[in-house]
Amino acid sequence: MEEDNIRMFFIGPAGSGKSTLVAGMANWMERSDLKTTTVNLDPGAIDLPYSPHIDVRDWIRIDRIMEEHELGPNGAQVAAADMVALHSQEIRELVDESRSHYVLIDTPGQSELFLFRNSSRVVIDALGLDQSVMVYLMDPFLSASPNGFVAQVLLNAIIQFRTALPVLNVVSKADMVEPDVLANTLLWSQDFNALFGALLDHDASVLTQLSTDMLQVMENMGSFRTAVGVSGVTQMGMSELYQLTQNVFSGGEDIVKD
Numbered sequence: 001m002e003e004d005n006i007r008m009f010f011i012g013p014a015g016s017g018k019s020t021l022v023a024g025m026a027n028w029m030e031r032s033d034l035k036t037t038t039v040n041l042d043p044g045a046i047d048l049p050y051s052p053h054i055d056v057r058d059w060i061r062i063d064r065i066m067e068e069h070e071l072g073p074n075g076a077q078v079a080a081a082d083m084v085a086l087h088s089q090e091i092r093e094l095v096d097e098s099r100s101h102y103v104l105i106d107t108p109g110q111s112e113l114f115l116f117r118n119s120s121r122v123v124i125d126a127l128g129l130d131q132s133v134m135v136y137l138m139d140p141f142l143s144a145s146p147n148g149f150v151a152q153v154l155l156n157a158i159i160q161f162r163t164a165l166p167v168l169n170v171v172s173k174a175d176m177v178e179p180d181v182l183a184n185t186l187l188w189s190q191d192f193n194a195l196f197g198a199l200l201d202h203d204a205s206v207l208t209q210l211s212t213d214m215l216q217v218m219e220n221m222g223s224f225r226t227a228v229g230v231s232g233v234t235q236m237g238m239s240e241l242y243q244l245t246q247n248v249f250s251g252g253e254d255i256v257k258d
């Protein structure tokens with residue numbers, strides 16, 4: 001059995017619930033006797049719903065960058081995202097010292113900063129690729145339409161492509177949608193034909209040969225990997241997300257629980 005911890009990067013659009021999910025998952029893991037370290041990689045975070053063990057804001061402050069480099073808020077976010085890379089070794093050392101089973105990594109509010117700046121590659125590489133997984137937060141309302149669901153599946157593929165890590169889909173804020181709407185979204189994540197049928201029913205116009213072929217590629221890439229509905233607020237879906245993570249690395253056995 002590996003001694004190494006498992007790293008879970010939480011990624012998704014601004015406001016998708018990453019920080020809240022890190023808080024909920026950390027809380028659930030601690031209660032399950034899994035030693036957990038939380039890492040905040042968002043220099044722009046204001047009020048976090050958890051107290052991060054490791055926090056980039058100790059080194060990088062958006063307000064200071066705006067002042068010192070005479071940048072607006074957007075420019076400062078980009079500069080800050082790049083500066084995180086300069087601290088990747090320190091972050092790695094602190095993670096190693098924590099000797100945790102699980103490392104939950106909260107990524108910057110704007111997911112494009114994490115996905116499309118090379119600095120994130122440096123951070124991911126520093127933390128290690130072997131036992132890392134991306135947890136991709138899908139919006140529950142966008143996921144309720146076949147077209148919106150497919151758009152997010154495409155983003156999943158981009159995350160896989162950019163990070164070369166396994167990506168787990170979660171439908172975030174699942175407490176906010178009706179159970180039958182959620183069940184339908186989760187069905188699409190498991191059943192290619194159900195999704196295909198729904199696209200035909202609702203959005204035949206977008207069903208060109210291209211989108212059909214594209215969906216097939218997404219399925220081959222595993223972008224349809226079974227999703228779970230989660231809520232950082234009610235802690236719904238935490239054990240399922242834990243199990244999905246276990247499955248990625250071990251085919252279902254607990255890896256690091258003593």
Ligand SMILES: Nc1nc2c(ncn2[C@@H]2O[C@H](COP(=O)(O)OP(=O)(O)O)[C@@H](O)[C@H]2O)c(=O)[nH]1
Nearest residue numbers: 014015016017018019020109173174231232233
């Ligand atoms: N009802 C509900 N609200 C949530 C959930 N997760 C996040 N929120 C709310 O959505 C907003 C954005 O959440 P946050 O975790 O900061 O998103 P982030 O930008 O992705 O880190 C906050 O007002 C949260 O309280 C959830 O699971 N359920």
Ligand SMILES: [Mg+2]
Nearest residue numbers: 018019042109
């Ligand atoms: Mg956040």
